Amino acid sequence: MKYEKLAIPDVVLLTPQVFGDERGFFMETFRQSEFEEHCGNYRFVQDNHSKSKQGILRGLHYQYAKPQGKLVRVTQGEVFDVAVDLREGSPTFGQWVGAMLNEDNKQMLWVPPGFAHAFYVTSKEAEFQYKCTDYYNPGDEYSLLWNDATVNIDWPLVDGKPPQLSSKDDEGQAQGWQHCPKF
Template identity: 70%
Template sequence: MKYIPLSIPDVVLLAPHVFGDHRGFFLETFRQNDFDMHVGKFTFVQDNHSKSTKGILRGLHYQIQQPQGKLVRVTYGEVFDVAVDIRKSSPWFGKWVGHTLSADNKAMLWIPPGFAHGFYVLSDEAEFSYKCTDYYSPKYERSILWNDPDIDIAWPLETAPVLSDKDEQGKTLASAEVFT
């Protein structure tokens, strides 16, 4: 596994070594001791899996208490995945980083606690799987507007995104609860 820090170095791209031949492929998706060495010591307590269709945008989500670190990957299809640093004390506060994750490239993205997260579905369908460092807690969940001009994410939109009611009601970064 290659661990590649992105332009916000706390967000790390994981590029697995894929062994393949005419029968198919094999790859290791997680190894605790390597993750500890290259990213940090985190314990994962919950795994999630979602399915979405083309044009759906989910995010930008976070939990203001019980913040979740997420190790995300796409098992079917393709998405543009985004992490936004919402830690006031960080030199990257309000900055974003994005990467295309797909079943073909098999890349994963580590998004640490203190970040808002979202993704936009590029393929006809996509299945998205992720490990979390804390449990989901609806009472602490928050959403930042996907198109906040102060963040200015360069989403690769082909049409207007399909949003949930919750995401349509997201706050701007300037008015959102953030981490110190």
């Protein structure tokens, strides 16, 4: 596995070594000891799997009382995956990084606790899987608006059309990232 620190160094892009032949392929998707060496001492307690159609944007979600770290990957299709640093005092507070994750590159993104997270589906549909460092707590989930002007994410919108959002995400934190709970 190759571990690459992004512009926000705590966010890490993982690229597995893939062994393939005419029968298909094999790859290791997670090894605790290597993950701890490159990303930190975290333990995963929950795995999630979602499927979405093109133009769907899920997020920007974050948790305050029990923030979740997420190791995300795409097993079908393609998404643009984004992490926004909400850690008060961080030198990258309010900044974002993004990566295209798809079934061909098989890359994964480590999004540590204290970040807002979202993904936007660029393919016809996509299946998205992720490991979490804490359990989902519906009373502790917040949304930052996908198009917050202060964060200014450069989304690769299909045909320039606005994304399709859930009502919760559409009503996100309208005051901007600087008014989000601080970690």
